Each structure stands twice: as structure tokens, then as C-alpha cells.
Amino acid sequence: MTVTLTEQGLAIDGKHVPVYSGSVHYWRLERDLWPLILERAQSLGFGMIETYIPWSAHEIAPGTFDWGSLDPRKDIEAFFHLCEARGLYLLVRPGPLINAEMTDFGFPEWVLLDPEVQAHTALGSIHLDAAWGFHPPRPFPVPSYASSKFYEAVGRWFDAVCPLIARHQAPHGCIVAVQSDNESCYMFHDQAYATDYSPASITAYRRFLRERYQEIAQLNAMYGQLYPDFDSVAPPRDCQIRTVADVPLHRDWVEYKERYIHNSVVLIAQMLRDRGIQNIPVFHNVAYQNTTPLDIARMEADPVIDWVGMNLYRSPRQYTGVIQRMRYLAGTTNLPFVPEFMSGIWSHHIQTPTPAEEEFVTLAALMHGMRAVNFYMLAERERWQGSPITRHGQYRPGYADFYRRLSTFLQHYPLGTFSRQPRVIVLLNYDLGRYAAMASTLHYAHVDLLRLPADLGIVDLDLGFRWDVAHESDHHRPDNWLGTMCMQLKQQQVDYDIADSHIDLHRLQRYAVVCIPTVDFMDTGDQQRLLNYVAEGGCLTIGPGVPYLDSNLQPCSILKEVAQAPGVTACGCGQIVWAKSDDLATVLAQRLPPPALCWDAPDVDVVEQIGEKRRLLFIANPSERDQHVTITFETPRRLYPVWGDSSKTFRGPQLILDLAPYTIQVWEAQYD
Amino acid sequence: MIDPHWQVIDLDPLTWRHLGPYLEPQQYIAAAQPGEHGLFVLHDHGRVLKVVDTHSRTLPEDIPAHISDPETLARELYRRGEWQRVHIIDRHHLAWVAQQAQATHRRDLTFDAYYHLVYTLLWGNREGYACEPPPPAHWHGWTYTDVHHFIAALPSPATLALGVYSDDILWLGLILVCERGLIRRVTTFEGLHSTITNPGPTEHTLTTLCEALAAQFAPPAAVLLCTNAVFSGWLAASDKLAYLDAARVEATAIWRVVPVT
Numbered sequence: 064m065t066v067t068l069t070e071q072g073l074a075i076d077g078k079h080v081p082v083y084s085g086s087v088h089y090w091r092l093e094r095d096l097w098p099l100i101l102e103r104a105q106s107l108g109f110g111m112i113e114t115y116i117p118w119s120a121h122e123i124a125p126g127t128f129d130w131g132s133l134d135p136r137k138d139i140e141a142f143f144h145l146c147e148a149r150g151l152y153l154l155v156r157p158g159p160l161i162n163a164e165m166t167d168f169g170f171p172e173w174v175l176l177d178p179e180v181q182a183h184t185a186l187g188s189i190h191l192d193a194a195w196g197f198h199p200p201r202p203f204p205v206p207s208y209a210s211s212k213f214y215e216a217v218g219r220w221f222d223a224v225c226p227l228i229a230r231h232q233a234p235h236g237c238i239v240a241v242q243s244d245n246e247s248c249y250m251f252h253d254q255a256y257a258t259d260y261s262p263a264s265i266t267a268y269r270r271f272l273r274e275r276y277q278e279i280a281q282l283n284a285m286y287g288q289l290y291p292d293f294d295s296v297a298p299p300r301d302c303q304i305r306t307v308a309d310v311p312l313h314r315d316w317v318e319y320k321e322r323y324i325h326n327s328v329v330l331i332a333q334m335l336r337d338r339g340i341q342n343i344p345v346f347h348n349v350a351y352q353n354t355t356p357l358d359i360a361r362m363e364a365d366p367v368i369d370w371v372g373m374n375l376y377r378s379p380r381q382y383t384g385v386i387q388r389m390r391y392l393a394g395t396t397n398l399p400f401v402p403e404f405m406s407g408i409w410s411h412h413i414q415t416p417t418p419a420e421e422e423f424v425t426l427a428a429l430m431h432g433m434r435a436v437n438f439y440m441l442a443e444r445e446r447w448q449g450s451p452i453t454r455h456g457q458y459r460p461g462y463a464d465f466y467r468r469l470s471t472f473l474q475h476y477p478l479g480t481f482s483r484q485p486r487v488i489v490l491l492n493y494d495l496g497r498y499a500a501m502a503s504t505l506h507y508a509h510v511d512l513l514r515l516p517a518d519l520g521i522v523d524l525d526l527g528f529r530w531d532v533a534h535e536s537d538h539h540r541p542d543n544w545l546g547t548m549c550m551q552l553k554q555q556q557v558d559y560d561i562a563d564s565h566i567d568l569h570r571l572q573r574y575a576v577v578c579i580p581t582v583d584f585m586d587t588g589d590q591q592r593l594l595n596y597v598a599e600g601g602c603l604t605i606g607p608g609v610p611y612l613d614s615n616l617q618p619c620s621i622l623k624e625v626a627q628a629p630g631v632t633a634c635g636c637g638q639i640v641w642a643k644s645d646d647l648a649t650v651l652a653q654r655l656p657p658p659a660l661c662w663d664a665p666d667v668d669v670v671e672q673i674g675e676k677r678r679l680l681f682i683a684n685p686s687e688r689d690q691h692v693t694i695t696f697e698t699p700r701r702l703y704p705v706w707g708d709s710s711k712t713f714r715g716p717q718l719i720l721d722l723a724p725y726t727i728q729v730w731e732a733q734y735d
Numbered sequence: 736m737i738d739p740h741w742q743v744i745d746l747d748p749l750t751w752r753h754l755g756p757y758l759e760p761q762q763y764i765a766a767a768q769p770g771e772h773g774l775f776v777l778h779d780h781g782r783v784l785k786v787v788d789t790h791s792r793t794l795p796e797d798i799p800a801h802i803s804d805p806e807t808l809a810r811e812l813y814r815r816g817e818w819q820r821v822h823i824i825d826r827h828h829l830a831w832v833a834q835q836a837q838a839t840h841r842r843d844l845t846f847d848a849y850y851h852l853v854y855t856l857l858w859g860n861r862e863g864y865a866c867e868p869p870p871p872a873h874w875h876g877w878t879y880t881d882v883h884h885f886i887a888a889l890p891s892p893a894t895l896a897l898g899v900y901s902d903d904i905l906w907l908g909l910i911l912v913c914e915r916g917l918i919r920r921v922t923t924f925e926g927l928h929s930t931i932t933n934p935g936p937t938e939h940t941l942t943t944l945c946e947a948l949a950a951q952f953a954p955p956a957a958v959l960l961c962t963n964a965v966f967s968g969w970l971a972a973s974d975k976l977a978y979l980d981a982a983r984v985e986a987t988a989i990w991r992v993v994p995v996t
Contacts, residue, residue: 166740176840186830188837193849197760200846201739410743410921413759415752448746459748505777505826507833509853512760514767515824518787519775 065232066239066343068370068398071479072435073344075152076234081478082400082434083470084111084154085441088163089142090120092444092454094135097142099456100442101149107451107463108470111239112146113154113402113437115161116228117169118220125173128223140227146237153231154402154437156242157224159217159331160206160250164409164446167203168192168250174216175204182207182249182259184508185300190259194508195252199411205250208327209264217331221338229339241340242402243332243368246350247324253356254506255317256301264323269293271319285311285615302504302522310526311615313501320356325365332367344369348402353391353563354496354538360395360565372400372435378414379423379725382685386431386668387561393432394488394560394570398479401428406438407449407462415449418461419725425469426706426727430670430681432560434479438466472706472729481672481679486655487559489548490566490579491538494586494614499536526616530582530608544580544607547644551651556661558670564589571596576654578604581622585610590621597625598635602654606642657697664692667722671732678732679705684722694718702730736886737846738917745926753899753907764854766870767820774818778802778825788818805865813867821867828863832856845917851879875970887916890993892953896944898924898960903935906963912952920952927951936960936989945991954993961988 067074072081085104092100104112121137123129131138146153161169174180181204182190193202206213233239249258273293276282283290287308290296298316303309332345347368349357363371373392377385392399405424408415416424428436442452443459451463505520521533531543540546552559562570564579564586571577577596590610597603609626613619626632626639642650662669666686672679680702684690695717702713707728709720722728767773774795777785781802786794795812802808805823812821836853844852857864858872872878889895892914899907908924924931929947934940941960948955961969965982972978982988 176842184833184837186834186837188834189840191837191841194833194837200737200741202841202844202846202849204840407748410746410751411758413755415748415755417748417752443746444744446743448751449748454744462748505829507829508837509764509833509857510829512764512853513829513857514761514765514769515822516773516775516787516789519777519785521785523785 064342064344065234068344070398070434071477072398073239075239080111080152080239081473082111082154082398082436083109083473083478084113084152084437085109085406085466086113086403086437086439087442088440088444089114089139090117090134090136092136092442094138094141096454096456097145100452101145101151103452103456103458104441105149105151107441107466108474109441109466110150111152111154111437112441113156113439114142115163115169115245116155116157116224117161117163117165118158119165119167119169119171122171122220122223125171126219130227140231143227143231143237147231151237152233152239153237154240154242155228155238156245157221157228157335158245159220160245160247162198162245164411166201168198170203170206171216174213175206177212177216179212179263180204180206180210180216181261182264183261184258185256185260185506187260190250190252190257191508192250194257195250195511197411205252205258207259207261207263208247208323209259209261209267211263214330214334218334221334225335225338225340229341232340232342238343240344240346240370241335243328243335243345243347246348246374247328248350248352248357249320249324251350252506252508253352254503255313255320255355255500256299256504257506259323260298260300265298267323268298268316268319269296271322272296272315275315301506302502304502304522304524304526307526307616310501314497314614317355317497317500321358324356325358325362328362329365329367336367346370346372346400346402349373351388353388353395354491354493355500358493358563358565360563360567363396364567370398370400371396372402374403374439375401375424375428376403376405376408376412377424378416379420379427379685380687382427382668382683385424385427389428389431389433390559391561393483393485394562395566398435399432400435401433402437403439404428404433404436406451406466407440407443407447410446410448418465421449421462422465422469423725423727425465426681426729427683427685429478430668430672430683430727432483434482436478441466468706475705476674476677476679476731481674481677483558483560483670483672485558485560486575487552487557488566488571488574488577489545489552489559489561490577491545491561491563492535492580492582492585493564493589494584495532495536495580495582496538496563497614498532499538502533502536528583532582535580535582535607544644544647548578548580548604548647551647554665555648555651555655556658556669557651557655564593566592568592568595571601572599574601576602576604576651580607581605581610582608583610584612584614584616585619585622586614587619587621590619594621594625594634597637597639600636602638602640604640604642604647604650604654606647607644609641659697660694662692662694664690666690667692669694680730680732681727682720682722682730683727684724687724689724690722692720692722694720701733703733705729705731736848736883736916736918738919739845741917741919741921743921745922747908747923747925750905750907750909750923750925754909760850763874764850764857766822766864766866771819773820773822774812775822775824776802776808778805778823780825780827784826806861806867809865809867823865825863828860831863847879847883854879876973876975886913886918889913889916889956890954891915892919893956893993894948894952894954894958895956896948896958898934898936898940898944898958899963899966900935900960901963905934907966910948910952913956914953936962936965936987938989941989941991955991957990957992959988959990961990
């Protein structure tokens with residue numbers, strides 16, 4: 064490939080190019096205004112643009128395409144040429160799913176209305192996109208990504224659009240990466256028993272079982288059943304777990320749904336590759352899910368997918384959510400990338416961001432590890448507001464000012480060239496996520512409209528476990544082992560990354576300490592990988608329990624053989640610490656060196672990023688109150704304010720600051 | 736009401752931020768209110784599956800294992816005064832609502848009509864979802880049918896506009912362009928070609944705005960200009976016309992409505 068992924072962005076014909084991009088939807092803008100809008104984008108500091116290429120906008124009838132002959136706004140090659148003439152790089156996203164607040168999410172109507180294409184719910188009805196979330200202006204039938212008829216139609220669309228993309232691949236053309244599908248995950252209705260129960264999907268599910276078990280006898284042994292063949296196995300349509308024996312059937316369905324998404328994204332990527340997209344990376348964007356049915360680590364490990372990012376639409380009050388997502392990207396992916404970073408918002412969103420809010424969230428993401436970004440949208444269009452450029456090509460006051468300042472900042476401190484260096488990684492236990500998925504209910508359409516408490520959808524199971532698996536399986540609880548660990552890290556002012564238990568050994572070895580909640584069961588491969596990490600010198604902290612079963616609840620003692628009782632156990636060159644929640648404060652304090660800096664305001668957050676020759680100090684006040692903070696350095700620093708209210712330079716062992724609510728200051732640090 | 740291909744363009748971010756809270760769909764369908772102390776009992780044709788108290792882990796011990804009369808139980812539990820609302824929900828009812836709503840493509844239904852169908856299915860069977868107190872069945876006094884009839888009765892084409900001011904600074908400026916009972920375009924005062932000088936709920940602003948709407952989109956059928964306080968009070972008022980009449984006397988609201996034939 065002439066364009067490759069690096070830890071800092073893209074290498075295009077050997078030249079480093081940061082992924083600092085913004086979205087411009089050519090087909091929604093007056094053709095005459097394209098040059099002005101692209102000029103405005105460049106003036107704001109953007110050298111890269113992103114656009115969808117919407118299927119329904121171009122294939123106006125089956126087999127009939129408009130590339131500008133009827134509507135000049137659809138002349139995509141003219142748009143490519145314009146980008147090339149201006150020296151702009153381009154990310155393209157040809158779908159097939161795009162959303163983009165388009166009616167029918169960019170799918171042609173005749174594709175959606177084909178019964179062989181439609182996904183089905185567990186209740187036997189078709190699956191409408193309106194089943195979950197709020198997507199005006201018209202409900203549409205969700206396509207089944209198991210349907211061969213669907214892929215035939217996608218193939219015809221790709222046959223038409225890929226030659227256009229292929230002709231404009233870098234380095235000779237402007238296109239530097241292509242996205243495979245978009246936020247692929249059951250159209251947000253991602254619960255285990257929501258969908259897809261279409262005939263095509265059930266056939267794929269049975270194929271999955273056949274590949275897993277080979278012989279029906281093996282499946283019967285696992286399930287405790289007497290199915291005559293694989294075609295007799297019916298998927299669970301709700302949580303019907305009564306005993307341990309019921310678990311494998313449900314767990315296989317949950318895992319099939321992971322495979323469904325993975326295979327879809329890979330297949331679509333391969334279809335792009337097969338049609339000439341050979342020289343540039345193929346990436347995928349995840350909407351928000353970092354647990355089943357998404358498996359980002361494994362998706363990025365697939366050779367057909369070069370790169371996976373996660374989108375981010377958050378307000379300052381959701382600071383914790385912002386930084387946890389960045390930590391997850393930093394811990395999981397090769398280039399922490401936000402393919403859709405809130406710049407403005409869709410018209411049916413309940414809170415249009417202000418420029419100050421966009422600034423805060425953007426800096427929070429940079430502070431915690433974002434190294435590549437596409438601002439969605441750079442130019443407004445129908446059904447979108449609050450971007451720096453209006454659809455008429457005017458700068459929007461306040462919003463444009465922020466991006467000007469950001470681009471200037473990133474010219475001095477290039478994106479991707481500074482990095483956090485956490486010594487700790489917290490792993491989400493993927494099998495606990497699967498448990499939470501299979502032990503849940505009420506996955507019906509529109510339940511999200513009823514403001515029901517989340518606990519109502521959790522099925523209380525008594526499977527004889529030693530530890531409180533349901534309690535530990537909620538990744539968002541503050542009072543379980545994972546929540547306590549994260550709280551302790553925050554209190555001890557320890558920066559950390561996040562990944563899940565599918566992380567590979569090579570990546571694990573970057574960290575001195577690995578923490579993961581463990582209960583009665585865990586995948587054998589995951590257990591062995593953690594043990595290998597310990598054997599080679601790592602410190603593994605687990606709790607509240609230690610697994611003695613595998614993910615099918617069969618006996619498995621990989622970790623149990625080593626960690627036989629709570630406390631510290633040496634193993635190879637490393638150690639396993641089996642700790643209760645109450646002991647985590649002590650465990651961490653004993654195993655981590657004193658931090659290079661500390662601060663006295665618990666609501667303030669401070670992160671230092673290290674570059675080749677310089678350091679940046681990010682200081683955030685993510686609270687709604689003014690904060691007075693004293694930051695103490697291990698060795699005296701010289702500091703220059705580079706973002707925020709402060710204007711004086713500082714020299715010494717302590718920095719004293721007053722921070723307004725929801726603001727972030729950035730200082731360049733030098734050592735005396 | 737909502738055209739499947741409506742244009743929603745030129746949205747000034749400040750107007751849209753202020754409009755945002757009204758875009759949350761739950762407020763038009765759910766009985767539970769944000770922050771409300773609720774008791775939820777989920778059952779399966781009467782067999783209790785789960786009880787959740789939103790504010791406490793201690794659950795009432797006297798919920799029967801089998802519910803024969805959900806409405807009576809909801810009323811009895813609510814009468815204790817321990818919860819602001821009691822919900823007795825048959826999961827089969829939720830499944831039935833989902834199944835009915837998604838039975839066909841529903842391409843014939845506009846977006847609002849689809850959600851109204853969901854609302855009707857959900858609350859049409861009080862045995863399936865018994866709730867005490869029950870959902871209000873209107874939004875600040877307006878029902879879906881009221882709004883539907885209002886839009887359907889407008890001349891075609893026609894514009895509707897709402898201008899809300901805070902200290903004579905535009906706080907919310909919304910324009911809808913309707914045709915044959917469908918909202919075809921949604922925009923804000925930013926979408927007007929002409930600038931309105933001396934803004935506020937005045938006759939001058941009203942006249943200028945109506946002329947601009949007629950020149951650019953369609954004749955105005957109803958335009959309301961008011962202060963922020965009047966807008967909030969109008970939403971809450973039970974007699975909305977009387978409330979606006981009083982505001983007009985105080986020069987905090989002014990409107991123009993074309994009589995509907």
C-alpha cells in the first residue's frame with residue numbers, strides 16, 4: 064500500500080500526514096459553493112476532508128446512477144478533482160449504511176423493501192430502525208447483514224462507486240482511506256435478543272454452530288440436548304436461562320451476534336478491496352459500544368481491517384465518558400481515532416453544543432489520548448447545526464474561532480506526536496459483558512421510550528456462582544470491583560489505559576500493572592494470555608474472585624492453579640495479586656511508583672503528555688464549580704501557558720491555578 | 736405531519752439549543768418522569784418477574800407473587816404515598832406493542848403518526864401497562880389529535896413562526912413551512928433573507944416577519960412573538976388563549992392568525 068497507518072497518523076508515500084480532518088457533504092451543498100467551503104476549511108487549518116458517498120443519492124433507480132449528469136451536486140469526481148487541485152486529502156465512506164441523518168440512512172428504498180433483505184426481531188416482525196433511538200423523518204426496515212440478496216445489491220453499488228474511488232487513491236489522487244460500512248451494530252438495537260432472526264440470519268447462526276461444534280453430538284453434549292442435526296437448533300429469543308446447562312445455548316447466540324458484526328465489516332471491506340481499493344487503508348467506525356456484540360480488538364486484528372475508531376458525541380458533563388472512551392481507544396487500537404467527533408450536532412439532538420462546550424470536550428479527548436480525528440461536521444448541511452462553516456460558506460462566529468485556535472495549537476504541537484505513558488491498564492472482562500448480554504430481557508422495540516429503570520431489564524439468575532457475577536458484569540457500576548479500581552486510580556492520581564480481555568500479549572506487555580475483574584468463569588485463551596503476561600514479568604491484579612470455569616462453565620483452572628488464595632502469588636518473573644475491592648487502595652499504592660506530579664483538588668484532572676523534545680501539561684476542571692488547585696512537581700518545572708486563561712510563565716516546584724468550570728488549560732513544560 | 740423528505744436547514748445554534756428539550760421523544764410517550772421516585776413491577780401474564788424501586792434497594796414485601804388486577808394493585812400501592820408513580824407492566828404487553836408497531840413496513844405512516852401508533856398501542860390497554868397516576872395523555876394541554884388537526888386545517892402552503900425574546904434578544908426563532916398537512920421545511924430566523932431590525936414582540940417585528948415569510952416561503956398562517964417568560968407561562972397555562980390575551984395587554988406577546996376555513 065502506498066498509504067499506511069502509523070502511530071501518529073498516515074504515511075503517504077513515505078510522508079507523515081496527521082489525521083486532522085473535517086466532514087463536508089458535497090451532495091448537500093450548492094455545487095458553486097464547493098470551492099468556497101473547501102477554501103474555508105483549509106483556512107481553518109484542515110488539510111484533510113471526509114465525506115460519505117451515499118448509495119441512495121447516487122443510485123436513483125436500480126442500476127441507474129447519477130454522478131452529476133442530473134444533479135450537479137452529485138458529481139463526485141468533480142469534488143475529488145477539486146480536493147486534488149487544492150492539495151486536500153480525503154477520507155471516503157461509501158457505506159452501504161451511512162446514516163448521516165438521511166431519510167432511510169442512505170439505503171435505496173427498493174433494497175429496504177425487499178423481504179429477503181429485511182432483518183427480523185425475536186418476535187417475528189420486521190425490524191424497523193425506529194425500534195431503538197429516534198431517527199426522523201421516517202422509520203425504515205433494517206437490512207439483514209446475513210442476507211445474500213443484500214450483499215448482491217451492495218456489490219452492484221460498489222461496482223459503480225469503487226472505480227471512481229480507485230482512480231483517486233493516493234498518492235496520485237486525494238483519497239487516503241476508505242471506511243467499511245458505518246457504525247455496524249444492528250442499527251443501535253444491539254441487545255442480545257433484539258434482532259436478527261431473519262431466515263438468512265438463522266441459517267448463518269446454524270452455520271456458526273456447525274463450525275464451532277463440527278458434529279451435532281458435540282453440541283448436544285454441551286447443551287444437554289438431543290438435536291438430530293444443526294438445522295433443528297433454534298436460537299434463544301429471550302433470556303430463558305434456568306440452570307447452568309442453559310448457558311451455552313445463550314452464550315453461543317451472543318457470540319454469533321459478535322461474529323455477525325465482525326464478518327459483515329470484514330466482508331464489506333473485502334468487497335472494497337476486490338474492486339480496486341488496494342493502495343489505502345480500510346477502516347471502520349464504532350458508534351459507542353466497547354463490549355459484545357462489538358469486539359474492537361479482534362476487528363482491528365483482522366488483516367482486512369487496518370484500523371478501527373470510535374465516534375464521540377458528548378457534553379462537558381459527560382467528561383468521565385469522554386476520557387474513558389479515549390483511554391479505551393489508547394489501550395485497544397493502533398491509532399486512537401475518532402472518526403466522528405462532535406462538531407455541531409444532528410437536528411433532533413436535545414442539546415446543541417456551544418463553542419465553549421466543543422472546546423472543552425475536544426481538549427479532554429486530546430488530553431486523554433486522541434491521536435487522530437475527523438470533526439463531524441466541518442460544514443453544516445440539512446439536519447445539522449453548530450459547525451464552524453455554514454452551508455452558505457460563511458464562518459459561524461464562535462465555532463470557527465475555536466477551530467482556528469485549535470489548528471494553530473496543533474501546528475505547534477502536532478497531533479499524534481505527544482503521548483501519555485500510563486503504566487497501568489484496566490481490562491474489561493469480555494466474558495462478563497457476554498454474561499450481562501445474555502442475562503437481560505425486554506429487548507423489544509420502543510422500550511427505550513418508557514424511561515424504565517435499567518435494573519428492570521436484568522434477569523436475576525441463581526446459577527450457584529461463588530461471586531456476584533451480575534453485580535460485577537455491569538461495567539458502569541461505581542461500587543463493584545471494576546468501579547472501585549477506577550475510583551482508586553483516580554484518587555491516587557494514576558493515569559491508565561483501558562482495553563478488554565481480548566487484548567494481545569504484545570500490547571499487554573507495555574504496562575507494568577494489569578487490572579481485570581474476575582469471577583467464576585473466564586475464557587481459557589484469555590486466562591492463558593494473562594498468565595503468560597505474568598510469567599514474563601507483569602503484575603496482574605484480579606478480583607473479586609478467581610476463575611475456576613471456562614466461558615462454557617466447564618472446569619478450567621489456568622489462573623486458579625496459580626492464584627489459589629487471595630493475596631500475592633509469584634509466578635515466573637511476575638506476580639498475581641488477587642485482591643478484594645477493599646484492598647485495592649493498598650495494592651495499587653504498593654505497586655506503583657510515586658507520581659511525577661500530584662495535585663490537591665480532587666475534582667481536577669491533570670495529565671502530562673510527552674513528545675520528542677517537549678512536554679504538555681493538561682489541567683482540566685470537569686466540574687460545574689470554580690477550582691483552586693496546587694500542582695506539585697517531583698522536580699521543578701518551567702511552564703508556558705499555551706491554551707487557556709493564564710498568560711504568565713511559571714517556574715518552580717508548584718503551580719497554583721484557578722480554573723473556571725468546564726475549562727482546560729494546557730501548559731508546555733520544561734525541566735530546570 | 737412530518738414530510739419523509741423534510742428540509743431542516745439554516746438552524747441557528749442558539750435557537751436549536753433552546754428548542755432541544757422539546758425534542759426528547761420520551762416526554763411524549765413515557766409515564767415515568769425524570770428523577771421521579773417510581774415503583775416498577777414487571778410480570779409475565781400476572782406472574783411477578785421483578786420489582787424495582789428507583790430510589791431504594793429495599794423492596795415492598797407484600798407484592799403478590801401473582802397479579803390478577805394490575806390497575807387495582809397500582810392504585811393500592813400508590814395510595815401508600817411511598818412512590819410518586821407505580822407501574823405494573825406485563826412484559827407480554829411490551830412485546831405485543833413492539834410486534835404490532837413493526838408488523839409491516841409502515842411506509843404509509845409519517846414519522847409522527849408512527850410514534851402516535853406506538854403511543855396508542857402502549858396506553859390502549861391499561862391491563863398491560865397499569866400506571867398510577869396514569870400518563871397525562873396530552874402535552875401541556877395539547878393532544879396529538881389537536882396538533883394534527885391544526886396542521887391539516889392550514890391553508891396550503893402556509894408558514895408558522897414562533898419568535899421568543901429574552902430582553903429583546905432573539906432566544907428562539909422557529910419557522911415551519913407546511914403544505915397539504917405536511918411540514919415540509921423547518922428553519923430558523925437565520926434562514927430568512929432579510930434581517931429583522933428592532934426585534935421583540937412588537938407590531939413592527941410582527942409585520943416585518945410576516946412580510947418576510949410571505950416573500951420567501953409562503954403566506955403566514957400563524958405567527959406568535961413573545962417574551963421568554965410568556966412562552967414558559969403559555970406552555971403551562973390551562974387556558975392558553977386567555978393567557979396570551981393577558982400577555983398582549985402587557986405588550987409581552989403579539990400574534991397574528993389567519994382564520995381557518
